[in-house]
Amino acid sequence: xxxxxxxxxxxxxxxxxxxxxxxxxxxxxxxxxxxxxxxxxxxxxxxxxxxxxxxxxxxxxxxxxxxxxxxxxxxxxxxxxxxxxxxxxxxxxxxxxxxxxxxxxxxxxxxxxxxxxxxxxxxxxxxxxxxxxxxxxxxxxxxxxxxxxxxxxxxxxxxxxxxxxxxxxxxxxxxxxxxxxxxxxxxxxxxxxxxxxxxxxxxxxxxxxx
Numbered sequence: 001x002x003x004x005x006x007x008x009x010x011x012x013x014x015x016x017x018x019x020x021x022x023x024x025x026x027x028x029x030x031x032x033x034x035x036x037x038x039x040x041x042x043x044x045x046x047x048x049x050x051x052x053x054x055x056x057x058x059x060x061x062x063x064x065x066x067x068x069x070x071x072x073x074x075x076x077x078x079x080x081x082x083x084x085x086x087x088x089x090x091x092x093x094x095x096x097x098x099x100x101x102x103x104x105x106x107x108x109x110x111x112x113x114x115x116x117x118x119x120x121x122x123x124x125x126x127x128x129x130x131x132x133x134x135x136x137x138x139x140x141x142x143x144x145x146x147x148x149x150x151x152x153x154x155x156x157x158x159x160x161x162x163x164x165x166x167x168x169x170x171x172x173x174x175x176x177x178x179x180x181x182x183x184x185x186x187x188x189x190x191x192x193x194x195x196x197x198x199x200x201x202x203x204x205x206x207x208x209x210x
Contacts, residue, residue, distance in 0.1 A: 037194045039110045048191065049113055055179045056085040059153030062172035066160025077156065085149035088142075094119035097142050100132030102197045112191045133200060150180060 060082040067074035098104060098119035103111040105125065110117065126132070135142040157173040192198050 036196045045114045062157040066157045066169045088145045088149050099126040
């Protein structure tokens, strides 16, 4: 080895010194993931389900109040929305999405919404995860229906507020507008990072990329 250049081999190949791994920033996608919950804490499950139910009730109330001067619009649209949102979230999801979720295969497991427990009573587990992976594909997929159940009442209430301005309608519409980003924030920070299905869940990938 050349004594004048300690980092030089006989083959004249220079060894370049690089910073240690500890000194280099770790990319977001390579940072250690938060530990997953095999059984989500009951308080988190109840809080998430209450937020979902409260949003649906708030959306129905906002439609009723915004269109109270036109009962022919308020009652059919408000009730239809409440039925659609409730059935989509608490019946179709356990029947279509949950059977392919990893929580259906975990003994004594409990997912963030505990719908895996309801799904276990309604139908057998799926033989593969194809439907679970495909739930973001197509305009009528479960993810699109779930998004519609959260977003639909806001433009309807805004239209009613524009045609029939009132303080009760404005307050309910503002509450809806706050509920949407709150649910997205909770999903990104408190739900998806601890979910056992986060590596396979297409919704989790969308949230991470957002």
